[in-house]
Amino acid sequence: MCQLPSSRAETNLRVLAIIPAYNEEGCIEATVDEFTSVVPECDYLVVNDGSSDQTEAICKRRGFNYVSHPVNLGLTGGFQTGCRYALEHGYDAVIQFDADGQHMPKYVTPMIERMERDGADIVIGSRFVDEEKPVSARMIGSRLITSIIKLTCGQTINDPTSGMRLFNRKMVGEFVSRFDFGPEPDSVAFLLRKGAKVSEVQVQMRERQAGESYLNAWKSISYMARTCMSILFVQWFR
Numbered sequence: 001m002c003q004l005p006s007s008r009a010e011t012n013l014r015v016l017a018i019i020p021a022y023n024e025e026g027c028i029e030a031t032v033d034e035f036t037s038v039v040p041e042c043d044y045l046v047v048n049d050g051s052s053d054q055t056e057a058i059c060k061r062r063g064f065n066y067v068s069h070p071v072n073l074g075l076t077g078g079f080q081t082g083c084r085y086a087l088e089h090g091y092d093a094v095i096q097f098d099a100d101g102q103h104m105p106k107y108v109t110p111m112i113e114r115m116e117r118d119g120a121d122i123v124i125g126s127r128f129v130d131e132e133k134p135v136s137a138r139m140i141g142s143r144l145i146t147s148i149i150k151l152t153c154g155q156t157i158n159d160p161t162s163g164m165r166l167f168n169r170k171m172v173g174e175f176v177s178r179f180d181f182g183p184e185p186d187s188v189a190f191l192l193r194k195g196a197k198v199s200e201v202q203v204q205m206r207e208r209q210a211g212e213s214y215l216n217a218w219k220s221i222s223y224m225a226r227t228c229m230s231i232l233f234v235q236w237f238r
Contacts, residue, residue: 013112015166016091017044018082020075021099025054027208028099032064035097038105045085046099047078076182083175095166096183100208103164107203111166118199121171122188124157125164126200141224145185148231153192158200160185171196186230 017035021028028046035044046064048056050072059066067081079096086094093115097103103125111123133139145160165183167175171191175181181190192198 013092013116014090015042015093015095015108015112016082016086016089017042017095017097017108018079018086019044019046019097019099020049020078020082021046021051021055022049022072022078023051023053023055024099025051025058027101028055028064029058029062031097031099031101032062034101035105039108042095042108043091044097045082047081049073049078074182076180076184079183080175080181083172086172087169087176091169091172093166093168094172096163098163102205102208104204104206107164107201108166111164111201114199114201115166115168119197120199121168121196122191122198123166124159124162124188124198124200125166125203125205126157126159126162127203127205128158129200129202131202141221145224145227145231148228149185149189149192152231153189155192155198157185157188157198160188162203162205164203164205185227189231 017039019028019031019035024031032044032046035042044065046059046066048059048066048068050069056066056068058064067085069077069081073081083094093112095108095111097105107125111125114120115123133142142159142161146157149155149157149160163183165188174191175183175187181187188198
């Protein structure tokens with residue numbers, strides 16, 4: 001159970017961190033250890049997404065709370081598995097938390113506090129609330145997604161590609177009920193149009209601590225293009 005600080009003792013949110021993991025043997029142990037050390041009040045679930053390395057063996061040896069897919073289903077499948085677990089076990093909210101060490105657990109509590117203070121449905125851990133986006137090809141894509149969300153939804157999301165997102169129980173239900181609904185910017189845009197309230201909290205993120213990201217330069221461009229097309233066109237038919 002995630003109990004907020006004593007200054008907000010009336011708050012009693014149960015929050016589950018969903019940690020999708022695919023071939024994260026180099027990171028998963030340190031990620032879970034840091035999370036449980038910094039945010040011991042929050043529960044977590046590692047979703048081993050059909051890893052072919054030692055990710056599952058490490059989780060089993062360390063006694064981590066985890067489930068395993070027999071094959072790789074991707075981020076959407078892993079996150080949806082975590083959402084189903086959260087609903088079945090009575091959690092009030094879930095936070096999407098990367099297994100690769102980029103996300104810093106010290107920001108989890110401020111994000112929960114923001115959800116409570118603002119009555120937000122979604123809270124994004126944003127790198128660019130108080131800081132400027134650097135000039136790079138990837139950030140050009142991020143700026144474009146921000147502009148398209150503003151155009152289609154009327155709200156500015158400063159860091160639409162951040163993977164550190166907190167969703168309340170109502171939003172979790174949306175992810176469980178839709179087979180093609182993943183924790184991505186186009187889903188956030190869809191939920192915005194349906195009336196969801198979104199807030200952002202300034203965070204910092206680290207570089208991946210071990211292993212390699214599946215997003216190379218070409219995949220990054222492809223991802224940005226698909227996301228923009230989905231927000232502009234596909235989302236309207238959901």
